[in-house]
Structure formats: structure tokens, C-alpha cells
Amino acid sequence: MKTLPLLALSLLLGGCAGGLRFDDSQRSVDHGSRVEFIVVHYTSSDLDESLRTLKNGGVSAHYLLPAEGDKVYRMVDEQRRAWHAGDSQWRGRTWLNASSIGIEIVNRGYTDTPHGRTWQPYPPAQIDTLIALLKDIQARHGVAPINIVGHSDIAPQRKVDPGPLFPWARLGAAGLIPWPEPATVQERLRQLDGQVPGTAWFQHQLARVGYAVPQHGELDQATRNVITAFQMKYRPARHDGQPDLHTAALLLALPD
Ligand SMILES: [Zn+2]
Structure with a gap:
């Protein structure tokens, strides 16, 4: 007799979904947001x-x-x-x-x-x-x-x-996105010692931090576009798509 009001309530709330009878009493603890x-x-x-x-x-x-x-x-x-x-x-x-x-x-x-x-x-x-x-x-x-x-x-x-x-x-x-520490950028600049890495290195590093970028080692327009996107974000004062020392140091200062 005790279960009758509950059953009536669930029928009222759940309605009749194509004859299916859903039971929400056994819930999994393991789930996450679809928004990534x-x-x-x-x-x-x-x-x-x-x-x-x-x-x-x-x-x-x-x-x-x-x-x-x-x-x-x-x-x-x-x-x-x-x-x-x-x-x-x-x-x-x-x-x-x-x-x-x-x-x-x-x-x-x-x-x-x-x-x-x-x-x-x-x-x-x-x-x-x-x-x-x-x-x-x-x-x-x-x-x-x-x-x-x-x-x-x-x-x-x-x-x-x-x-x-x-x-x-x-x-x-504000801690919302990864940001290179200025001291780390200076340290990486010293480590680079005036040597601009090759195109393959830039392509590898840009892929490491998230970008879809060619990996063929050539400085083509597609690669320049990706370098430009990175520069607009981290070094907007110059976003010409040209691989340079400062861009290399910024890449090295970013975590995976
Ligand atoms: Zn848009």
C-alpha cells in the first residue's frame, strides 16, 4: 500500500514515453560534461x-x-x-x-x-x-x-x-589560459643563443601546444598562417607569420 502513491506520482511526472518505463533509482557516479x-x-x-x-x-x-x-x-x-x-x-x-x-x-x-x-x-x-x-x-x-x-x-x-x-x-x-612566464621566456631566449630553429622544429612545437599544422619541414603558407595565429595570441605586436627567436622562446615557455 505504501508504494502506490509513489507509483502514481512517477506515472504523473514521467508520463508515458512510448511505453518505456524509466527507472532513475540506480545512478552512476562516473560521468562528465560533454563540453570540452x-x-x-x-x-x-x-x-x-x-x-x-x-x-x-x-x-x-x-x-x-x-x-x-x-x-x-x-x-x-x-x-x-x-x-x-x-x-x-x-x-x-x-x-x-x-x-x-x-x-x-x-x-x-x-x-x-x-x-x-x-x-x-x-x-x-x-x-x-x-x-x-x-x-x-x-x-x-x-x-x-x-x-x-x-x-x-x-x-x-x-x-x-x-x-x-x-x-x-x-x-x-586571470588564469583562464596557459600563459608563458616572462622570466621563462627570457631564459629560453638565452638558451636559443641567437639561433632561430628550423621550420620542422616550429611545426613540431606548434602541434605540441595544440595547433593543426603541416609537419613537412617547409615554410609554406599553411605553416605561416598557423605561426600568425600563434603570434596574434602571444606576441600580437608582430604577427607576420615569420618564424623568429621570440616566437621560438614563447613556444618553449609554454607547457604541453
Ligand atoms: Zn569565428
């Missing part, structure tokens, strides 16, 4: 156009950060897949939409002028909001710092967002 990566983008447009684009299909992201204020648009549930990464690869994993959360930041990106390419800066308050959001997502899903990346990290042949003005150093200072 967080990918940061810029929208290349203003807020209105960004909202239109991300609402109406074709592309989407879980979160959209306006340029001002602390409001964050939550556009796709974290449990659902959004279409922001496309053909992508990081640390050997491919097509990251299924396993990532996408954050779009309202920023116009770059403009090509007769005097060269100019980039729109990110207001510090916008990055404050982003850091708070990243910490919140990371805490809930246990995302590893090495897996908080930019679109240009996971698709360096196609994408340059969030661009060289995105302040990765602030994310490093």
Missing part, C-alpha cells in the same frame, strides 16, 4: 546585425557579448550544439561544434584601408564581462585552460578572429 572546449569569436558587425545573423539560422553561438554593459545574450542552451566553429581542429580533435561552447563578441574586426589593415579595439569592460562568463562556464564544465581558444587557433587557415587586439594576456593573467 570554449571558442571565442568576434562577430565582424554591430549588435543589431550580430543579433540578426545569430538568430536567423546558418550560424549560431551560445553567447553574444555586446560592446557595452554587463549584459550577455544567451542564444543557445549549453546542452545544445551551436554552429560557430565549422571545420576546426585542436589537439587532434576535429569539428569542435559538438564538444564546445561558442562565445561571439560584438566587434567589427578589421578594415582594410589604403594605409593597411586596422582592427577595432575591445573595450576593457567588455573583456571584464567575458572573463566573468568564461570563469562561470569553466567552473561548471571543467574546461581545461589549454582548451579555451580563439577561432583562429582552431581554424588558422580560414579565420583570424578574435584578432590581434583581443587581449589574451588578460585571460592569461
Whole structure:
């Protein structure tokens, strides 16, 4: 007699799912989040156009950060897949939409002028909001710092967002991503002793820290694109895709 009300309650709550009878009384302790990566983008447009684009299909992201204020648009549930990464690869994993959360930041990106390419800066308050959001997502899903990346990290042949003005150093200072210690970089520079390593060495090191990069030892455009992506993140003052001593020291100062 004691079990009858419980049974009635479970029928009421569970409904009748195609005649299946689910029993939630035996739960496994061994499980984890499906979210392993967080990918940061810029929208290349203003807020209105960004909202239109991300609402109406074709592309989407879980979160959209306006340029001002602390409001964050939550556009796709974290449990659902959004279409922001496309053909992508990081640390050997491919097509990251299924396993990532996408954050779009309202920023116009770059403009090509007769005097060269100019980039729109990110207001510090916008990055404050982003850091708070990243910490919140990371805490809930246990995302590893090495897996908080930019679109240009996971698709360096196609994408340059969030661009060289995105302040990765602030994310490093907040403990969100791996960041080379300045003292370690200086030490590695001394160890290199003025010798720029060969292309094969750069390709090996870039793969070690996560990038999909050719391993054929030639400094082709694909390899330059990956070096550019790395430089935009860790040495944005010069991101010309040229292997140089400082880039080598930065790579050596990063953990696996
Ligand atoms: Zn993007």
C-alpha cells in the first residue's frame, strides 16, 4: 500500500514515453560534461546585425557579448550544439561544434584601408564581462585552460578572429589560459643563443601546444598562417607569420 502513491506520482511526472518505463533509482557516479572546449569569436558587425545573423539560422553561438554593459545574450542552451566553429581542429580533435561552447563578441574586426589593415579595439569592460562568463562556464564544465581558444587557433587557415587586439594576456593573467612566464621566456631566449630553429622544429612545437599544422619541414603558407595565429595570441605586436627567436622562446615557455 505504501508504494502506490509513489507509483502514481512517477506515472504523473514521467508520463508515458512510448511505453518505456524509466527507472532513475540506480545512478552512476562516473560521468562528465560533454563540453570540452570554449571558442571565442568576434562577430565582424554591430549588435543589431550580430543579433540578426545569430538568430536567423546558418550560424549560431551560445553567447553574444555586446560592446557595452554587463549584459550577455544567451542564444543557445549549453546542452545544445551551436554552429560557430565549422571545420576546426585542436589537439587532434576535429569539428569542435559538438564538444564546445561558442562565445561571439560584438566587434567589427578589421578594415582594410589604403594605409593597411586596422582592427577595432575591445573595450576593457567588455573583456571584464567575458572573463566573468568564461570563469562561470569553466567552473561548471571543467574546461581545461589549454582548451579555451580563439577561432583562429582552431581554424588558422580560414579565420583570424578574435584578432590581434583581443587581449589574451588578460585571460592569461586571470588564469583562464596557459600563459608563458616572462622570466621563462627570457631564459629560453638565452638558451636559443641567437639561433632561430628550423621550420620542422616550429611545426613540431606548434602541434605540441595544440595547433593543426603541416609537419613537412617547409615554410609554406599553411605553416605561416598557423605561426600568425600563434603570434596574434602571444606576441600580437608582430604577427607576420615569420618564424623568429621570440616566437621560438614563447613556444618553449609554454607547457604541453
Ligand atoms: Zn569565428
